[in-house]
Amino acid sequence: MAIYLHWIIIAFLAASADAATTYTVGDATGWAVPTNISFYDNWVADKSFEPGDSLVFNWTSTHNVLEVTSKAEYDSCTKTNGILNETSPVTINLTANGTLYFICTIGPHCTLGQKVTIKVGNGVSTSPPPSNSANPPFTISAFWPLLSAILMYFFASPAHIVY
Numbered sequence: 001m002a003i004y005l006h007w008i009i010i011a012f013l014a015a016s017a018d019a020a021t022t023y024t025v026g027d028a029t030g031w032a033v034p035t036n037i038s039f040y041d042n043w044v045a046d047k048s049f050e051p052g053d054s055l056v057f058n059w060t061s062t063h064n065v066l067e068v069t070s071k072a073e074y075d076s077c078t079k080t081n082g083i084l085n086e087t088s089p090v091t092i093n094l095t096a097n098g099t100l101y102f103i104c105t106i107g108p109h110c111t112l113g114q115k116v117t118i119k120v121g122n123g124v125s126t127s128p129p130p131s132n133s134a135n136p137p138f139t140i141s142a143f144w145p146l147l148s149a150i151l152m153y154f155f156a157s158p159a160h161i162v163y
């Protein structure tokens with residue numbers, strides 16, 4: 001019995017240790033006006049972003065990061081809505097499936113290709129916010145009282161010691 005429980009614990013720990021990746025947007029180019037308008041599309045093309053990963057927008061000259069609120073705003077480089085961060089580096093934690101749109105609002109930078117679409121997981125945001133989603137650490141801590149209760153039952157009960 002105890003051996004099975006060890007395997008269950010190991011499985012929980014493995015699930016909670018799921019590798020999180022930190023991506024520097026644009027890699028060595030960083031967050032800049034690209035020479036190729038498709039540069040950031042190409043940059044995301046071979047990546048699959050998952051909840052738990054994070055993005056780092058890193059730049060040196062005059063840029064910023066606006067997370068716009070829709071694809072329409074992204075496509076048209078609309079600079080008026082969303083969350084603006086103006087100090088490099090900007091770290092964005094990817095917390096749930098969904099599609100995020102980031103642009104630079106300086107001059108024509110967005111139109112010139114300084115914009116990136118990040119599809120997290122399947123890219124579909126589920127309606128209930130992530131606040132009530134059970135995470136592995138909670139599962140483990142909830143599991144310990146159950147484990148001790150089971151072990152105490154087996155070791156403390158005379159009926160079982162007979163076997």
Ligand SMILES: *[C@@H]1O[C@H](CO)[C@@H](O)[C@H](O)[C@H]1NC(C)=O
Binds near residue numbers: 036037039
């Ligand atoms: C821009 O990138 C696309 C896609 O990789 C490529 O087909 C195109 O040739 C590039 N354009 C230039 C000017 O490098």
Ligand SMILES: *[C@@H]1O[C@H](CO)[C@@H](O)[C@H](O)[C@H]1NC(C)=O
Binds near residue numbers: 058060089
């Ligand atoms: C940010 O850019 C600077 C200068 O290009 C570089 O030295 C630094 O390593 C970069 N940081 C990250 C997290 O990419």
Ligand SMILES: *[C@@H]1O[C@H](CO)[C@@H](O)[C@H](O)[C@H]1NC(C)=O
Binds near residue numbers: 091
């Ligand atoms: C980005 O800006 C928002 C809104 O002002 C702020 O809450 C957040 O802490 C900023 N994030 C970073 C990484 O600076």
Ligand SMILES: *[C@@H]1O[C@H](CO)[C@@H](O)[C@H](O)[C@H]1NC(C)=O
Binds near residue numbers: 091092093
């Ligand atoms: C992102 O995650 C890091 C490490 O988990 C944390 O220190 C940081 O506060 C988080 N940032 C935001 C904006 O939640």
Ligand SMILES: *[C@@H]1O[C@H](CO)[C@@H](O)[C@H](O)[C@H]1NC(C)=O
Binds near residue numbers: 097120121122123126
């Ligand atoms: C998130 O996307 C992944 C595919 O990348 C999918 O397997 C998973 O079920 C999605 N999670 C939710 C909560 O929709």
